[in-house]
Amino acid sequence: MCAKEKVCLVTIRPERTVTQQDLRHATRLGPLRPAAGFRAALLPADGPRITGGFWRARRAVNSAACIPQGPELLENAGNLHNLRLITGEAEGEYRGDLPFLDSDVYKWLEAAAWQAAEPEGLPAEVARRMDEIIALVGRAQQVDGYLNSWFQIVKGGRRYEDLRWGHELYCAGHLIQAGVALHRATGRTDLLGIARRFADHLGAVFGPGNPVDGVDGHPEIETALVELYRETGDVAYLDLAGYFIDRRGHGLLNPPARRGQAPGPEYCQDHVPLREAPTVTGHAVRQLYLLAGAADYAAETDDPELLAALERMWSAMTATKTHLTGGLGAHHAEEDFGDPYELPNERAYCETCAAVASIHWSWRMALLTGRARYSDLIERTLFNALIPGVSLDGKRWLYVNPLQVRDGYARHVVGDQGARRTRWFRCACCPPNVMRLLASLPHYVASTDADGLQLHQYADGTYGGRVGGGVDGNLNGAGAGHRVAVRVVTDYPWSGRIAVTVDETEPDAVWTLSLRVPGWCERFALRIEGETVAAKPDEDGWLRLRRAWRPGEAAELDLELEPRLTVADPRVDAVRGCVAIERGPLVYCVEGVDHPGGGLDDLLFDLDAELSEYEDPDLLGGITVITASGRRRPAPPPTTWPYRRATETMINRPTEEPLTLTAVPYYTWANREDGAMRVWLPII
């Protein structure tokens, strides 16, 4: 305990839970609330609710299991202890030996905040713990607004001396996001006040004319400051975000080398100004948080140069650096994106946090540009890169999400990077990140603009917003246009049928219901009020249904979902001679547990085989299983050298034993046992 810190304690606030008074002041908007000058093409829906189907089930686990376990896990891992070291309420050593542990507390608070705004709210005990933690954070904050347990306890209060590795602004950013979320979701102001004091402090320390010219090694503050600007209207926060975005890439982080490894400036995107960067590079999560913040900034400042850079980098990422699952990050070393088309299977990094960050970025791009391609990637990422990171019961996690685990080697890599689910991590960034994303998921489903309402994702629920009355397709200005709302009923992704019923509109108002036809979909049918309608998506990827919608009228979209085989660009060396199975938005995999008697390393897929499917309501929470015929190579004779002279019979299968391959959705893997798994199936 540093005595010097004690004099800086602020007054302890009374603890409190969310009240009805709070909720009346909530905006019911989610992450990315448009500000007065918002220039995006689309606005997120207000007050969206997911009420059934696939995502209700996943979110029920999040609210009933994931979020409630947070306080205990943060207690056990030492995060709360470290904050109490500041206030003098605990004694001993800083626990965890990592500089960013405060951020896990803030991400959990953000998750709890979004959850508090749901109709069922938070369980009373969880709400009480949230109050306690907010009060603790308030007590730990210094009088000038600064707060960071690593620097206050371990580093003797020497602030901003290690921007490269210290994560001070990263932690501040997550605190700010939590404060914004709690205020936006419930109207409650205490955490927002703490966040503003920290942000005001940063505004007095960083930037032109201030003592420190620097940026944080780990982006996050940028998006947080733009959101704080949106929530408060204080343009100083927006300007500070712009400063952090545009000072990056000028060598301010020129790092002192670390022992045994010397990440270059690419690691934290300090090698080139973002506006000039051709593609995504370096540490994937850092890159993606930065890009989300830059998209926020571009949306608020109408900056075409920045937007062009963002579109360029997004296209380069999806074309060359994205795994089939939507997972991002090819290298364990430096958690790096890797080179174009370098997309390994067993060594895929695909950090769960990168999936969260990718969704954040793509959602901002979707709103900025109005193009459906961004929500295509969000869909893929939600189903195949985000939720694989949490077990079906919500109690065990994956930090990295490989696309292959060899027979008998699930336990090979230990620590946070293991290929098996873990109760918690030493570096526990991923679990609360999943919690906050799932808690705020309804906000990523729909948007509105002057022209109408857009459904980006197909989740059973209700979505609405204001349409019409705007200028240039922009809905700014209070009370412009009129409110519309739709109800979505679907068993997606198991069924491709999506029924959209208009719940609320103005009499005789003509507006457009826009439905996204996913990039994977080759055939679909559309019915309006039971009548089949010929339609095709426009160049932005939307099926535009424009008419004078009346309440109760329904559009029914039927996306053909039959299982399909997927191959990769031949430059993706890691999957040469392999196919993957997909069905709708779901990537499938095979698991060792379904293939007893020999494991997966010797399996071959028959390219000519038909894929079959069946529903199994009892398996893995209820899934559609896909089967196909394959073969198993005979156990090879013992050898001391795995290379041999090529012969004409190089690709022969004289004695291969036929067997049935059973594929399950990738998001369900490693829920029955730790074991072998493959997404890509060899055909030779």
Place this chain on the structure above:
Amino acid sequence: MCAKEKVCLVTIRPERTVTQQDLRHATRLGPLRPAAGFRAALLPADGPRITGGFWRARRAVNSAACIPQGPELLENAGNLHNLRLITGEAEGEYRGDLPFLDSDVYKWLEAAAWQAAEPEGLPAEVARRMDEIIALVGRAQQVDGYLNSWFQIVKGGRRYEDLRWGHELYCAGHLIQAGVALHRATGRTDLLGIARRFADHLGAVFGPGNPVDGVDGHPEIETALVELYRETGDVAYLDLAGYFIDRRGHGLLNPPARRGQAPGPEYCQDHVPLREAPTVTGHAVRQLYLLAGAADYAAETDDPELLAALERMWSAMTATKTHLTGGLGAHHAEEDFGDPYELPNERAYCETCAAVASIHWSWRMALLTGRARYSDLIERTLFNALIPGVSLDGKRWLYVNPLQVRDGYARHVVGDQGARRTRWFRCACCPPNVMRLLASLPHYVASTDADGLQLHQYADGTYGGRVGGGVDGNLNGAGAGHRVAVRVVTDYPWSGRIAVTVDETEPDAVWTLSLRVPGWCERFALRIEGETVAAKPDEDGWLRLRRAWRPGEAAELDLELEPRLTVADPRVDAVRGCVAIERGPLVYCVEGVDHPGGGLDDLLFDLDAELSEYEDPDLLGGITVITASGRRRPAPPPTTWPYRRATETMINRPTEEPLTLTAVPYYTWANREDGAMRVWLPII
């Protein structure tokens, strides 16, 4: 400078160079000198000399360019400065921020020591610098024998508190190996004296009844202590080596986690006692140094359990964890071996030091067992994993040796792990390791036993030793048997013709000349005194030529060297649908520089194509070039997603442009430009 250290300085010795007096006391034996109780099946040749051909040229670069540049590089990198901080001859900060920098000094001294024993000796200036450095090392040693600049300068003299990461015994091991080498090569005793004082100190600190029960995180001390026992006859060193080997695997290194990463006990082979380990695991260089030391210990103690473990682990390594090049280590992260058959191309680690360590281990196994398979791997490793690590001019180095570099991405990975040659490294373990291996290379070529002389490698030169007269095939006992020597003339690996002429033998003595028929060789011819002889290798891999050899008699082996195509076990996922080109012991690769107009990422190899070859004496120091017909895929249309639905025309080539593929030996890559490279060539 730590004042406390100053009082510990030992008397400064006069500087000196190697004298004729010294050389008269040299044993002229190389690494791994048999001791009195030596139980190996074979003994290394004495006084071997490489006098022509491929290896003379590579070694000339080592002696003329590599070794002479060492002192300047060690000066620039701070290694010598750090030693001078101990003696008070320099002021300022410890340079390099790594705990093992002393070891680079010792490895360079070992290289210079072996080179000093060559007929041409060391250039006078290099010899003078060696004397200076030895004197500096002597002055820096503490009176009780301890020496380590990191712990004396940076860690305030707190010894043995960080055995997990400190590399104290690792550095001590390299000092001991240098002392042994200088004494064995030249008879000079000063550095050996320094080494013994350190070893005696270790013997008083570690082991049963001593203060510290521990092992070093990085093995190396084990092999050094056995060699010191061999050089001095003091069995205490052997016992201490055995203690370190057998105390490993009992959790003594149970490591405190490092920031952001937590290598498990496998990282430094502390997860299981070596005698029980099924395969090689963890950090490749650590594992291999440990196994070399264990083989030394097994050879001196006649330990069948340990030998069985070594054979088991060696077989598992070569069968499942060895790249085609002989390179070892599949992961950048933790420099780890990876799982069986996990052998990536662009992310192959294949540290140059791992090649050195692999040769050390395999040579000990070759002598222990008398089996030729170990020298098969040494040959592959020498040509394709060791010398790729140094440029043809001896001035630039590779730390990692990937099997693929994508178009335009040679510069992607920065720091020590780059895919382009570098003048030196921050962690400069590899360059002096290559220097000491090449300087001692003649000692890995031949061996003798009671039965005769064995040629393990085909290098133009002279090799001899004592044969006959031993007991149980063991040559122990001074003066047993009689001396034989052979002269090898060959242009190997460009030509497969190897002429072996008997230079020295006893009249009427019958003995066996054993020639290794490499595992890659399917056809060979043998002539003795011009007469073709039918022969085939025995089960140990040797062609045994037993007769009463007379001086001047010659055997001529002709290994068929035509280029061949190689495929991998289908479990090596990284090279599915690919072939590699080999010729004799050389692995070939294609480089971007030979394929203008489009790079390598879109090349396809025609499986039906004939391979052609031609000699180019002016290219890359004189090589045999191999050509074949291939195709280039047309530039694909721009896409935002690299995956697509599989169709019947999945593997089609309607518009592929034919072109000639040009392959050069892998060891010559990146000598013309930094650029794209591939060992494995796609056929689909």
